[in-house]
Structures are given as structure tokens and as C-alpha cells.
Amino acid sequence: SQTIHQWPATLVQPVGSPLSLECTVEGTSNPNLYWYRQAAGRGLQLLFYSVGIGQISSEVPQNLSASRPQDRQFILSSKKLLLSDSGFYLCAWNGGDEAKNIQYFGAGTRLSVL
């Protein structure tokens, strides 16, 4: 069966520090991968998605970047964190045929920028 891992679960970082959040998927190949941010009371905002190694699409302009160095690895990064980067970050994947295409989510990373 397929599983998705995100780490760390919780992170507290000072303003101006770098960021690296990692997400890996097991039990599938060539998944579509997604990074979302969830701010309190604001639902989920899609930040990036990737349909293959090295292929990254950005949905919103921001202080963050994403990379996909391996088929089942998706990394969210920042060179210098801002206070506004605080939030709950979720990684997701989907795969399979069109009709059954469902997104599965990781457990999330709670980022607090102080």
C-alpha cells in the first residue's frame, strides 16, 4: 500500500532563517505531488505541484520554492523565512487513472516563524 511521510511534524524558526521541509511517498511511482499551506480560518492554498522529476509549477508568488530531486521526494524550501510563512504545511500525492484520482495527504508540518 501507499504511504506518505512528512517531516518534521513541528518546527519553530526565527525570521530570516532557511527552511527545508521534506515529503516522501512510498508504494507508488510517478505520482503527482502537491504542497499546500493552511493558515487559520483560510482553508488550504495550493503552493506548488509537480508531475515529474524536476518539474515544478508554482500557483502563487511567494517566498518559498519547491524541488523534486527524485520521483517520490518533494521538498519545500526558503532562503529567508518571513513571519507570514507561519502555518500548517501539507504534502499530498495522487496517482492512478483519471476517474479514481484522489489526493492523499501527509500528516503535516506546523511551522512557527518567530
Add this chain to the structure above:
Amino acid sequence: AQSVTQLGSHVSVSEGALVLLRCNYSSSVPPYLFWYVQYPNQGLQLLLKYTTGATLVKGINGFEAEFKKSETSFHLTKPSAHMSDAAEYFCAVRAGGTSYGKLTFGQGTILTVHP
């Protein structure tokens, strides 16, 4: 482009009462529709989905939803609320075809269940 509106950011019910969480969508193409549940500090778990076929779909934990094209709605219901249903619920829409599986989420509805 797609959009989702969840009516009511907070819904409160008594244990054993009917749960009704409202979702309206807009989509320029036939949509795929989803309901997810999120417990505190956890990821999202799929409750149910509509892609094609029967418009009344049943999900986990006794929840169901009905796709009504004429009303552009996909409301989530459960006949009898349980304390364990307390969580945040998200409705999401995805366009069929080449959309790379991207979902557009509503703002979420926090369900509180009183004893």
C-alpha cells in the same frame, strides 16, 4: 476555473442530531467533488467523492453527500452525529481532464458536537 463556497464556518449540533454541512461549487467543466475531514494537527482524510454515476455517494463514518447539478451543490450529511465527528470538514472540487489533479478547497467548516 473552479471555486468552492462552504456556507457556515462553524456548525454546532447535539449528539444524535442531523449533521448538514453545505458546499456549493462553480466549475466550467463537469466537476469531481470531494469531502475531506481534518482532526486537530493532522492531515486531511478523504470522506467521500463524486466523479460520475450515482449522484448520492456514501462515505466513511456514516456520511453521505448528494451531487445536485442544477443547484451546483454537494452538501454533506449524517443522520446522527457522534462526538467523534467533531472536526473540520473541507469540500473540494477538481476539474476533469488535464488539470494535473489540482484541487480547489473551500474555507472549511468546523463541526462541534455537544453531548
